[in-house]
Amino acid sequence: MSAARPRPDGGKTASVEGSKAPDKRRVILDAAVRVFARQGFHACRVSDIADEAGVAYGLVYHYFASKDEVLDTLFLERWNVMLELIREVDAEPLPVRGKLGAIASFIIDSYRHDPDLMKVIIVEVTRAANSFGQTHLAQIRTAYELIGGIVEQAQAEGYFKPEIEARFAAMAFYGAIEQLLTGWIFDLRPQGEEEFERAKWLVIETVCGGLETDAVSEQTTAGNRLPR
Amino acid sequence: MSAARPRPDGGKTASVEGSKAPDKRRVILDAAVRVFARQGFHACRVSDIADEAGVAYGLVYHYFASKDEVLDTLFLERWNVMLELIREVDAEPLPVRGKLGAIASFIIDSYRHDPDLMKVIIVEVTRAANSFGQTHLAQIRTAYELIGGIVEQAQAEGYFKPEIEARFAAMAFYGAIEQLLTGWIFDLRPQGEEEFERAKWLVIETVCGGLETDAVSEQTTAGNRLPR
DNA sequence: TGGGATGTTGACTGACCAGTCAATCTATTC
DNA sequence: GAATAGATTGACTGGTCAGTCAACATCCCA
Secondary structure, eight states: OOTTOOOTTTTOSOOTTTTOSOOHHHHHHHHHHHHHHHHOTTTSOHHHHHHHHTSOHHHHHHHOSSHHHHHHHHHHHHHHHHHHHHHHHHHSOOOHHHHHHHHHHHHHHHHHHOHHHHHHIIIIIISGGGTSOHHHHHHHHHHHHHHHHHHHHHHHTTSBOTTSOHHHHHHHHHHHHHHHHHHHHTTSSOOSHHHHHHHHHHHHIIIIIOSBOHHHHHHHHHTOOOOO | OOTTOOOTTTTOSOOTTTTOOOOHHHHHHHHHHHHHHHHOTTTSOHHHHHHHHTSOHHHHHHHOSSHHHHHHHHHHHHHHHHHHHHHHHHHSOOOHHHHHHHHHHHHHHHHHHOHHHHHHIIIIIISGGGTSOHHHHHHHHHHHHHHHHHHHHHHHTTSBOTTSOHHHHHHHHHHHHHHHHHHHHTTSSOOSHHHHHHHHHHHHIIIIIOSBOHHHHHHHHHTOOOOO
């Protein structure tokens, strides 16, 4: 039994050690999420973060080397929890749909629990890997590889078609989810508890089962093998 | 017969009017693409654009009201060509796979012809709709709606499953493609002529046919209808 | 040929803001 | 209760850069 699968809220509201230490570092990090989500990383000033955290300007630099490092920390914290979850799910004896479903659920629940954080990660980091170090790329690549591994195994077991490259499938899967969150972030899609649950099912059904009805699928697949 | 479907290169290297006018506006725009792709929108200075274009600093402000407007223009130019293509493709009497395939091909060919421009659009605009006006959101929404319409029609004709919401399917489709380009942009996936062609087929096969083998698909679909 | 319109130049300015630092406060230890 | 280490403060600095503007160039039409 999976004793403690990483939770989508990552234990952010720490309650373990009794609210003894105010832990300013955490306060700053949480404030930064709100500020970045509201104003965007480039548009906000470090003083905005300090104000939002109710802390002196200089303290931000006591805990972090730079404005960038604050964003880096936010991203890495979350991404590592996700990587951990993917590894655990992968190790469990589940059917592919179960594994991919668990990953999709985790990401969607992460959004549900902290939309601001996910907004920041997607809008400011995931795409803008431009300005930031290659560290992020490595993390992102790892996720693709783990998911790719799951797909590969499903292919080996005969559940998934062998002709769709596993790495590519992983990308399509993750891309669909990220686009879904982007839709929520920019209010292009309705949100709400039911929507979130429905979305989990939709993602899996779309990626695994495809959009075509089974009747059509049989016809098409026949004359539609790899070109060349 | 579709006399002149919009081309992925959008006629950038204008040759119609004989190379009479140097058209500094165009020169600036093209230079901006290179600079934005290389350094990122926020990290580059307006003087970098002017230098790259071989033009005086002030001239940028003769043609554009602000640095933002340069990026806006780049995005809108390209996005409108895409919208135009989608509309034309939609009007043609093609099977769904043909329509979606044409759209995927267009986007992938756009990347092939001008990777820098697509990089800028995806990295600086598509996600960062944050900082920019709602104009972009409207454009993006339009694309979703057009693609959604194509899916809807396919559902009405019995080619696509009715239980996967058309708007959602459009999102998953576009998300998969955008993620693919992102993979190329950040060197997470191999590039090259064959890769581009293969990718077109892979996208369509994944989204339409799904990852599952037909045998599995039949089983799963039975006990996997909409929840509730 | 002359004069208005439009294109082109680049030095300059005013605002902005990341990051520094010396001073002050608090907790802990012996 | 003195000494040491770490936490916290916020005024200040140095550099950067978007956008302005006045001057100069070129084109076009009457």
